[in-house]
Amino acid sequence: MTSTVDLSIHTRRRNLQRLAGEVFDVLIIGGGITGAGIARDAALRGLRVALVERRDFAAGTSSRSSKLIHGGLRYLQQGDVGLVREAATERYVVRRLAPHLAQPVPMLFPLANRREYAKLSVGMWTFDRLAGVADKERHRLVTAEEALDIEPRLLRKDLYGAALHYEYVTDDARLVIEVVKSAAGLGAVVANHLEVVDFLTQGGKVIGVAARDGHGEGDIEIRGRVVVNAAGPWVDRVRMLSERDSKPRLRLTKGVHVGVPSDRIGLSGIVVMNASDRRGVFAIPRGPVTYLGTTDTEYPELADYPQVTWSDVEYLLDAANRTFDLPTPLGAGDVVNAWAGLRPLLHQEGKKPTELSRQDEIMVNEAGLVSIAGGKLTTFRRMAERVTDMVCARLVEIGQTLPPPVALSDQHPISGGEMGGDLARFEDYLASRVREVRRDTIARLVRLYGSNATAIVDTMERDPARARPYSHDSSLTPAEVEYNVKHEMATTLQDVLERRTRLLLWDLGCGSSVADRAAATMAELLGWDEARRRREVVEYEKLVEYMRTPAGDGVSADDEPHAARA
Numbered sequence: 001m002t003s004t005v006d007l008s009i010h011t012r013r014r015n016l017q018r019l020a021g022e023v024f025d026v027l028i029i030g031g032g033i034t035g036a037g038i039a040r041d042a043a044l045r046g047l048r049v050a051l052v053e054r055r056d057f058a059a060g061t062s063s064r065s066s067k068l069i070h071g072g073l074r075y076l077q078q079g080d081v082g083l084v085r086e087a088a089t090e091r092y093v094v095r096r097l098a099p100h101l102a103q104p105v106p107m108l109f110p111l112a113n114r115r116e117y118a119k120l121s122v123g124m125w126t127f128d129r130l131a132g133v134a135d136k137e138r139h140r141l142v143t144a145e146e147a148l149d150i151e152p153r154l155l156r157k158d159l160y161g162a163a164l165h166y167e168y169v170t171d172d173a174r175l176v177i178e179v180v181k182s183a184a185g186l187g188a189v190v191a192n193h194l195e196v197v198d199f200l201t202q203g204g205k206v207i208g209v210a211a212r213d214g215h216g217e218g219d220i221e222i223r224g225r226v227v228v229n230a231a232g233p234w235v236d237r238v239r240m241l242s243e244r245d246s247k248p249r250l251r252l253t254k255g256v257h258v259g260v261p262s263d264r265i266g267l268s269g270i271v272v273m274n275a276s277d278r279r280g281v282f283a284i285p286r287g288p289v290t291y292l293g294t295t296d297t298e299y300p301e302l303a304d305y306p307q308v309t310w311s312d313v314e315y316l317l318d319a320a321n322r323t324f325d326l327p328t329p330l331g332a333g334d335v336v337n338a339w340a341g342l343r344p345l346l347h348q349e350g351k352k353p354t355e356l357s358r359q360d361e362i363m364v365n366e367a368g369l370v371s372i373a374g375g376k377l378t379t380f381r382r383m384a385e386r387v388t389d390m391v392c393a394r395l396v397e398i399g400q401t402l403p404p405p406v407a408l409s410d411q412h413p414i415s416g417g418e419m420g421g422d423l424a425r426f427e428d429y430l431a432s433r434v435r436e437v438r439r440d441t442i443a444r445l446v447r448l449y450g451s452n453a454t455a456i457v458d459t460m461e462r463d464p465a466r467a468r469p470y471s472h473d474s475s476l477t478p479a480e481v482e483y484n485v486k487h488e489m490a491t492t493l494q495d496v497l498e499r500r501t502r503l504l505l506w507d508l509g510c511g512s513s514v515a516d517r518a519a520a521t522m523a524e525l526l527g528w529d530e531a532r533r534r535r536e537v538v539e540y541e542k543l544v545e546y547m548r549t550p551a552g553d554g555v556s557a558d559d560e561p562h563a564a565r566a
């Protein structure tokens with residue numbers, strides 16, 4: 001059913017040796033969706049690929065998005081027809097290649113009067129045609145009564161009607177990790193917790209990088225014929241290691257999401273909320289947590305965990321309270337967690353954050369360093385194609401013969417996407433193999449790991465003790481953590497709970513109740529001593545605390561949490 005890639009601490013160690021000893025056709029800096037997508041595309045073309053990530057795969061913006069593989073309806077308002085077309089086409093491709101990570105969910109757009117109703121109707125009609133939306137997913141205008149049947153918690157007052165259409169919900173960090181695994185499965189040499197600190201040059205041209213190992217295994221030099229900087233918000237910082245006097249090209253804006261208990265709102269799908277400044281802000285249900293977002297404000301500093309302020313939180317809670325008729329309004333006590341990401345947008349003179357284009361741009365400097373910035377999670381595959389086309393052109397220029405490609409990137413399944421589109425049938429099959437495991441646990445595994453859930457179920461079948469959840473209120477099992485460690489290069493507790501199992505976001509307790517026991521499983525698999533195990537738990541608890549307690553306005557990011565280190 002699936003081909004499982006070996007990505008363990010041992011693979012990582014071997015990869016560090018290979019990175020230091022081989023010359024790669026393309027060396028990619030940054031393991032967010034952009035870098036991961038390029039690594040997969042280049043590996044599919046038969047190139048020798050290296051990918052290095054400073055913290056963990058998806059640790060940057062690619063784990064903080066709204067998690068929509070969306071058609072780009074809002075770009076229509078900005079007149080960005082090209083982006084609408086590309087985003088809309090791509091969501092079908094992502095759904096075909098990784099169905100578990102692109103699930104269609106109804107989205108309701110409440111409208112206050114006939115004029116709004118008519119205006120949106122024209123916009124959506126245009127979008128459906130431009131985007132080639134499938135018949136069953138085309139928009140529909142509904143009356144206020146129908147809207148209330150769909151979402152009974154909508155505020156009745158001022159509700160004239162609503163537009164109903166479909167968005168695809170993903171899990172951004174899982175998508176990145178599956179794309180990295182795909183690239184590794186095709187031969188790419190990947191390593192997380194490995195930071196590029198300088199460039200190696202020869203005759204004024206970049207020929208590689210110097211990188212520092214976050215797990216204390218020393219510094220290494222890595223050589224690549226073409227070097228690609230896909231460092232997201234850090235693109236300027238990395239680029240300036242190569243062109244020290246150049247000006248920044250990015251303008252960073254911060255986007256915040258706030259998680260609240262789903263039973264406080266009780267939504268069946270996504271709702272576009274009515275924010276105080278009339279921006280479209282979403283409420284997106286995801287199991288026990290519904291997240292509200294996002295904001296869009298200037299954020300000049302680089303930060304691993306950009307600071308969420310109370311005014312960000314209040315803005316989002318206020319949007320929910322203006323949209324829903326709740327027994328008691330949402331307040332500070334309802335905040336499960338709050339997280340922020342930085343949009344790596346290209347600077348455009350005189351534009352407000354919300355007006356900046358989401359289009360990507362590829363820049364090549366005199367030293368031959370290729371930098372890519374901007375773009376969307378949704379369009380990662382097309383961005384990757386464009387960058388790899390450029391990489392191939394440069395390889396030909398320097399006299400390399402290109403190898404025959406392995407497969408086309410819109411045809412080759414993404415890791416985890418090998419069970420077809422019928423997730424319910426796949427769940428039935430897995431559930432029949434381990435009848436003692438709760439059905440919601442299996443459903444969660446399929447949603448997170450797709451066809452790779454088979455490997456976790458294999459472990460559960462072999463060793464029933466590994467199928468037992470850590471606690472009665474969590475579905476996390478040792479079998480899942482073992483999979484993260486052996487096949488997804490998880491080397492810290494944050495790697496597991498924040499970006500692979502996603503408990504930090506989708507668990508009402510942010511995974512705190514199982515942190516200790518998950519760390520014990522990791523200690524057993526990774527040979528941690530007791531001090532390291534305890535340090536991992538303490539660091540994780542600090543992160544949970546940080547996510548739960550937004551700061552006052554004007555605080556600095558000095559208290560940012562960090563991953564524990566060996």
Ligand SMILES: Cc1cc2nc3c(=O)[nH]c(=O)nc-3n(C[C@H](O)[C@H](O)[C@H](O)COP(=O)(O)OP(=O)(O)OC[C@H]3O[C@@H](n4cnc5c(N)ncnc54)[C@H](O)[C@@H]3O)c2cc1C
Nearest residue numbers: 030032033034054060061062065066068196232255377378
């Ligand atoms: C709030 C918000 C909501 C969004 N919602 C959506 C959405 O719903 N749908 C959508 O399609 N898009 C969305 N986006 C946009 C999308 O998330 C981003 O465009 C995308 O994640 C950027 O990915 P990236 O790989 O370029 O950057 P990142 O994910 O930040 O990856 C860059 C990586 O480079 C690493 N790095 C940095 N410096 C170094 C170094 N020196 N050495 C090695 N590695 C390094 C970083 O650690 C990081 O992991 C949203 C963005 C935000 C902020």
